[in-house]
Every structure is written in C-alpha cells, then in structure tokens.
Amino acid sequence: MMVRFEENEYFLIAMFQKESRQATIEEIHNVIPYIGRDEEMLALINSTLEKLWFLTDEAFLNLDLEPYKEEPVEEE
Template sequence: MMVRFEENEYFLIAMFQKESRQATIEEMHNAIPYIGRDEEMLALMNSTLEKLWCLTEEAFLELDLELYKEEPMEDE
C-alpha cells in the first residue's frame, strides 16, 4: 500500500521525528493532550498518525524531511 502524505503532515512528522517510526508515533501521541480543543490540529495529527501506522519502518527511514524542518531563527 502506497502511503501519501499531505504537505502539512510532512511538517508534523518533521516536528516530532525520532530515530524510528514507532518512536515518532509515540512522540506525536504524547503531544495530543497538549493540543487542547484545536480541532484542525487534532484532525491533522490523527490523519498523520493513521498514515504512519500503515508505513513500514524502511519507508519511514526513506522519508526526506529536511525541507520540512524548521530553520533556526537568526539573531537580528
């Protein structure tokens, strides 16, 4: 099964990325209580988690998330 992520889902994965698919899933799952009542963010988190569960570890490790990682802010 081919898993296709939306751009916002890539950003979310990059934000929570750990050394493995399972560790990333756990990190995202642990953040859910802090989202509060933000329905849009909860929907994004849930859709991303569902797709990550369908992804193999090998496919997860092949994701290129560099483009989606936040650039450090420069001091002005």
C-alpha cells in the first residue's frame, strides 16, 4: 500500500521525528492531551498517525523530512 502524506502531515512528522517510526508515533500521540479542543489539529494528528501505522519502517526511514524542518531562530 502506497501511503501519501499531505504537506501539513510532513510538517507534523518532522516536528516530532524520532529514531524510528514507532517512536515517532508515540511522540505524536503524547501531545494529544495538550491539544485541547482544536478539532483541526486533532484531525491532522489522527490522519498522520493512521498513515504512519500503514507505513513500513523502511519507508519511514526513507522519508525526506529535511524540507519540512524549521530552521532554529537565531537570537541577536
């Protein structure tokens, strides 16, 4: 099965990326209690988690998330 992520899902994965697919799933799952009633964010999290479950570990390791990682803000 080919898993296709939306751009916002790539950003979410990049934000919480860990060393493995399972660790990334757990990291994203851990933020759910802090989302509150933000239905849009919960929908994004749920769709991303569902797709990550169908993704193979190998496919996860081959995701190119660099374009979706934010540059750290430099303080002057």
